[in-house]
Amino acid sequence: MAAGEGDLKLLGLLVSPFVVRVRMALSMKGVSYEYIEQDIFNKGELLVRYNPVHKKVPVLIHNGKPVCESLAILEYIDDIWGTTGNSVLPADPYERAIARFWANYIDDKMFPSWIGLLKAETEEEKAEKVNQTLAVLMHLEDAFALCSNGKAFFGGDSVGYLDLALGSNLFWFEALRELFGVAFIDEGRTPLLASWAERFGEAAAVKEMVPSVDKALEHAKKFRAFFAAAAAK
Amino acid sequence: MAAGEGDLKLLGLLVSPFVVRVRMALSMKGVSYEYIEQDIFNKGELLVRYNPVHKKVPVLIHNGKPVCESLAILEYIDDIWGTTGNSVLPADPYERAIARFWANYIDDKMFPSWIGLLKAETEEEKAEKVNQTLAVLMHLEDAFALCSNGKAFFGGDSVGYLDLALGSNLFWFEALRELFGVAFIDEGRTPLLASWAERFGEAAAVKEMVPSVDKALEHAKKFRAFFAAAAAK
Numbered sequence: 001m002a003a004g005e006g007d008l009k010l011l012g013l014l015v016s017p018f019v020v021r022v023r024m025a026l027s028m029k030g031v032s033y034e035y036i037e038q039d040i041f042n043k044g045e046l047l048v049r050y051n052p053v054h055k056k057v058p059v060l061i062h063n064g065k066p067v068c069e070s071l072a073i074l075e076y077i078d079d080i081w082g083t084t085g086n087s088v089l090p091a092d093p094y095e096r097a098i099a100r101f102w103a104n105y106i107d108d109k110m111f112p113s114w115i116g117l118l119k120a121e122t123e124e125e126k127a128e129k130v131n132q133t134l135a136v137l138m139h140l141e142d143a144f145a146l147c148s149n150g151k152a153f154f155g156g157d158s159v160g161y162l163d164l165a166l167g168s169n170l171f172w173f174e175a176l177r178e179l180f181g182v183a184f185i186d187e188g189r190t191p192l193l194a195s196w197a198e199r200f201g202e203a204a205a206v207k208e209m210v211p212s213v214d215k216a217l218e219h220a221k222k223f224r225a226f227f228a229a230a231a232a233k
Numbered sequence: 234m235a236a237g238e239g240d241l242k243l244l245g246l247l248v249s250p251f252v253v254r255v256r257m258a259l260s261m262k263g264v265s266y267e268y269i270e271q272d273i274f275n276k277g278e279l280l281v282r283y284n285p286v287h288k289k290v291p292v293l294i295h296n297g298k299p300v301c302e303s304l305a306i307l308e309y310i311d312d313i314w315g316t317t318g319n320s321v322l323p324a325d326p327y328e329r330a331i332a333r334f335w336a337n338y339i340d341d342k343m344f345p346s347w348i349g350l351l352k353a354e355t356e357e358e359k360a361e362k363v364n365q366t367l368a369v370l371m372h373l374e375d376a377f378a379l380c381s382n383g384k385a386f387f388g389g390d391s392v393g394y395l396d397l398a399l400g401s402n403l404f405w406f407e408a409l410r411e412l413f414g415v416a417f418i419d420e421g422r423t424p425l426l427a428s429w430a431e432r433f434g435e436a437a438a439v440k441e442m443v444p445s446v447d448k449a450l451e452h453a454k455k456f457r458a459f460f461a462a463a464a465a466k
Contacts, residue, residue: 053338053372062327065327067327067330067331067334068334069334072330072333072334073330075329075330075333076327076329076330079329079330080326093309093313094300094309096308097300097306097308098300100302100304100305100308101300101301101305104302105286
């Protein structure tokens with residue numbers, strides 16, 4: 001059996017950016033798989049069995065063996081289906097190192113900032129999270145100039161690892177704009193990211209995997225109720 | 234110029250596990266470089282210039298271009314000096330994904346737990362951090378059984394990525410035992426890790442890069458004073 005063959009399942013949550021980026025990568029590679037939606041507010045047996053440490057989505061299950069953590073899954077997809085379609089990671093070692101740096105930055109700094117906005121209880125907390133997210137995006141604007149080298153994407157001429165890492169958050173920015181009236185990426189402050197976001201949204205393999213803003217809004221409502229209940233305990 | 238040639242500098246802090254693992258990897262590859270110690274309590278111009286986003290060590294500067302974040306540096310070292318000495322990352326894509334998962338676990342869960350012990354002010358906080366660290370190490374005991382497959386190291390027959398990720402913390406465990414009387418790795422609770430830690434400490438390339446426990450104790454003193462001063466503000 002060739003490395004890429006066999007049974008492939010993905011445990012996910014439709015509105016999770018971490019899941020969305022994995023689905024985009026699998027779509028880029030033209031790989032088919034069984035998608036199994038999880039209830040993250042009431043974690044089921046599959047999630048506990050296949051990701052016992054974190055009990056988080058996404059989990060990619062390849063021939064019965066689980067791979068957890070979205071960025072590690074992107075690397076795995078590239079390793080297994082490397083010769084199918086475009087590479088996810090850059091081919092150059094230095095560009096790869098830089099892409100890994102910024103992808104970690106997105107997950108460690110950007111995600112906690114914007115998700116913090118959904119958890120914020122006071123106007124002061126909200127303003128703090130908005131400012132944090134905006135500051136992170138200013139760094140990412142600079143990163144785009146550095147990584148893209150004048151080309152269309154972080155990954156050069158086509159969508160790559162860092163495009164997926166950041167781009168999988170974009171539909172949430174739309175939802176946050178509706179909820180809080182703040183534009184995280186806009187032409188005035190982050191012109192490079194603004195035009196990149198348009199191109200990213202148009203990319204064929206990516207487009208079909210973007211959840212609707214309504215789905216995000218619906219999830220945001222559940223998420224805020226869940227956090228409010230937890231905080232009230 | 235071949236990929237691995239040219240000017241190589243490392244900005245570091247002798248007692249940082251993140252720096253120690255990079256030095257161990259470079260030693261494994263037999264690569265020579267200029268080591269430049271940084272004052273992390275008073276960050277200098279080099280650190281701000283080469284890691285403007287986080288201003289943290291280690292930074293590997295290869296022909297003037299910086300690579301930041303220790304795990305990304307380990308991948309870079311393997312990419313650039315892949316044919317010299319043993320590989321850092323496993324060759325098999327699945328094993329590589331698992332190694333990346335656990336290395337992130339070490340940095341995201343284990344490091345904050347034990348460093349939290351140095352920051353803890355009350356006995357209750359200390360007990361909490363001790364328990365967190367012990368719980369994480371129980372998971373890593375299981376991970377060793379899974380990854381080593383009955384061999385000497387996480388990486389199989391020789392020291393690899395995950396050995397470096399965890400092993401670079403071991404001298405700190407010695408220091409914490411002196412300071413707080415707690416044995417984080419011991420034969421009773423974590424027998425696999427206990428014998429692994431002995432083998433790891435004996436590995437030639439690794440041995441010479443382990444800082445003395447006294448250096449760690451000295452740094453712990455400065456670190457606690459720094460945090461106490463910050464908390465008093």
